[in-house]
Amino acid sequence: xxxxxxxxxxxxxxxxxxxxxxxxxxxxxxxxxxxxxxxxxxxxxxxxxxxxxxxxxxxxxxxxxxxxxxxxxxxxxxxxxxxxxxxxxxxxxxxxxxxxxxxxxxxxxxxxxxxxxxxxxxxxxxxxxxxxxxxxxxxxxxxxxxxxxxxxxxxxxxxxxxxxxxxxxxxxxxxxxxxxxxxxxxxxxxxxxxxxxxxxxxxxxxxxxxxxxxxxxxxxxxxxxxxxxxxxxxxxxxxxxxxxxxxxxxxxxxxxxxxxxxxxxxxxxxxxxxxxxxxxxxxxxxxxxxxxxxxxxxxxxxxxxxxxxxxxxxxxxxxxxxxxxxxxxxxxxxxxxxxxxxxxxxxxxxxxxxxxxxxxxxxxxxxxxxxxxxxxxxxxxxxxxxxxxxxxxxxxxxxxxxxxxxxxxxxxxxxxxxxxxxxxxxxxxxxxxxxxxxxxxxxxxxxxxxxxxxxxxxxxxxxxxxxxxxxxxxxxxxxxxxxxxxxxxxxxxxxxxxx
Numbered sequence: 001x002x003x004x005x006x007x008x009x010x011x012x013x014x015x016x017x018x019x020x021x022x023x024x025x026x027x028x029x030x031x032x033x034x035x036x037x038x039x040x041x042x043x044x045x046x047x048x049x050x051x052x053x054x055x056x057x058x059x060x061x062x063x064x065x066x067x068x069x070x071x072x073x074x075x076x077x078x079x080x081x082x083x084x085x086x087x088x089x090x091x092x093x094x095x096x097x098x099x100x101x102x103x104x105x106x107x108x109x110x111x112x113x114x115x116x117x118x119x120x121x122x123x124x125x126x127x128x129x130x131x132x133x134x135x136x137x138x139x140x141x142x143x144x145x146x147x148x149x150x151x152x153x154x155x156x157x158x159x160x161x162x163x164x165x166x167x168x169x170x171x172x173x174x175x176x177x178x179x180x181x182x183x184x185x186x187x188x189x190x191x192x193x194x195x196x197x198x199x200x201x202x203x204x205x206x207x208x209x210x211x212x213x214x215x216x217x218x219x220x221x222x223x224x225x226x227x228x229x230x231x232x233x234x235x236x237x238x239x240x241x242x243x244x245x246x247x248x249x250x251x252x253x254x255x256x257x258x259x260x261x262x263x264x265x266x267x268x269x270x271x272x273x274x275x276x277x278x279x280x281x282x283x284x285x286x287x288x289x290x291x292x293x294x295x296x297x298x299x300x301x302x303x304x305x306x307x308x309x310x311x312x313x314x315x316x317x318x319x320x321x322x323x324x325x326x327x328x329x330x331x332x333x334x335x336x337x338x339x340x341x342x343x344x345x346x347x348x349x350x351x352x353x354x355x356x357x358x359x360x361x362x363x364x365x366x367x368x369x370x371x372x373x374x375x376x377x378x379x380x381x382x383x384x385x386x387x388x389x390x391x392x393x394x395x396x397x398x399x400x401x402x403x404x405x406x407x408x409x410x411x412x413x414x415x416x417x418x419x420x421x422x423x424x425x426x427x428x429x430x431x432x433x434x435x436x437x438x439x440x441x442x443x444x445x446x447x448x449x450x451x452x453x454x455x456x457x458x459x460x461x462x463x464x465x466x467x468x469x470x471x472x473x474x475x476x477x478x479x480x481x482x483x484x485x486x487x488x489x490x491x492x493x494x495x496x497x498x499x
Contacts, residue, residue, distance in 0.1 A: 043170025342399025358482025
């Protein structure tokens with residue numbers, strides 16, 4: 001051991017330095033948004049979440065939710081403060097076991113200041129205790145929590161988490177989940193993934209769900225109500241859990257006739273997209289008055305209105321296609337929505353071929369001919385539609401036209417290789433339209449910039465020569481309406497995402 005004589009003034013200065021964590025001098029607040037230009041306040045900067053553990057208690061009669069969220073994360077900068085996206089009332093926050101200060105700001109920001117700054121690269125455990133009535137909360141003039149006669153449902157896009165758990169709410173920050181929900185006996189709690197266990201005590205039943213693959217926050221769902229639940233297994237061995245509100249009335253039979261084919265359809269889609277990427281499957285239909293469906297991971301949400309005119313297998317195809325295109329591979333930014341909706345719509349066209357109710361080419365010709373050049377349909381650019389048009393019908397139908405144009409340009413062998421290879425290329429991650437173009441060029445050996453620009457980015461109807469080159473349409477003749485068209489069009493309510 002070597003001793004050094006230190007002058008008193010130097011010792012005092014050293015003591016001050018030792019009292020300040022190494023990261024304190026450079027620590028700064030994490031950004032209140034993750035950087036998405038469509039939704040600048042969504043998500044947060046400064047950290048990356050790996051796991052959410054949500055322990056909840058919900059009273060259906062009053063819509064009261066109590067929760068403790070344990071969030072495991074790693075910092076991506078020296079942090080003096082960070083945000084979570086959340087709306088309910090918080091009673092306590094702890095960071096790495098120590099009580100942290102917190103306040104709220106903006107429409108949905110929970111600002112947390114840990115007792116000591118957090119160094120870049122540190123593992124962090126955040127515990128948030130909270131309660132509230134989700135249906136009483138709004139942000140930006142809307143709610144993503146749907147009150148029902150027998151409970152409530154959290155399901156919406158691009159945001160739903162704020163109403164039931166604190167999160168880093170953007171697809172770029174995917175995580176695994178444990179969701180444990182205590183509800184009164186006679187009610188059930190439905191969530192993503194696989195049901196690990198249930199237990200009952202003193203008039204309450206706890207449901208423990210687990211999602212063991214990365215999942216975007218908007219794809220997490222919670223539904224509490226009185227359900228009829230069916231279980232089964234796909235031919236490929238995936239367990240299936242479907243849930244139907246006991247109050248679906250005249251829509252009950254059509255809903256079951258559609259959703260009970262979930263396993264069959266998932267196995268069929270795996271022939272195009274590769275093996276099903278999760279260990280659970282199913283769907284649920286609560287008695288909401290919403291009009292849309294949503295690809296909540298492993299267990300899509302369906303509105304009863306989807307089945308008001310009879311069975312609707314096409315909407316099941318759409319939401320299950322998203323399990324690969326949207327869930328397995330999620331958007332890098334919300335402008336990349338074509339990667340979700342264009343391909344889910346195209347899956348419906350492939351199902352039409354499978355059912356011998358019109359080929360994808362016939363559907364493409366019909367869509368192209370149905371919209372004259374001055375139709376506003378062509379002003380929406382599926383490759384970057386803008387937040388206001390994110391769920392416009394053009395993102396779906398013109399988006400599927402772009403997929404068919406790609407198929408015709410590169411040929412079926414390369415096209416189906418792209419369709420199946422893309423999900424594996426970015427498994428459980430995120431990607432952009434630019435990434436997809438590069439991948440399609442790599443697999444096909446073609447330069448595709450002009451094609452992508454014409455069909456995804458030009459705010460105008462592709463001219464007849466371009467359409468003919470892509471074998472989309474011969475504009476001199478109006479094509480007949482394919483037999484599947486009404487079924488496909490009946491799913492258009494999937495675009496009305498509640499805002």
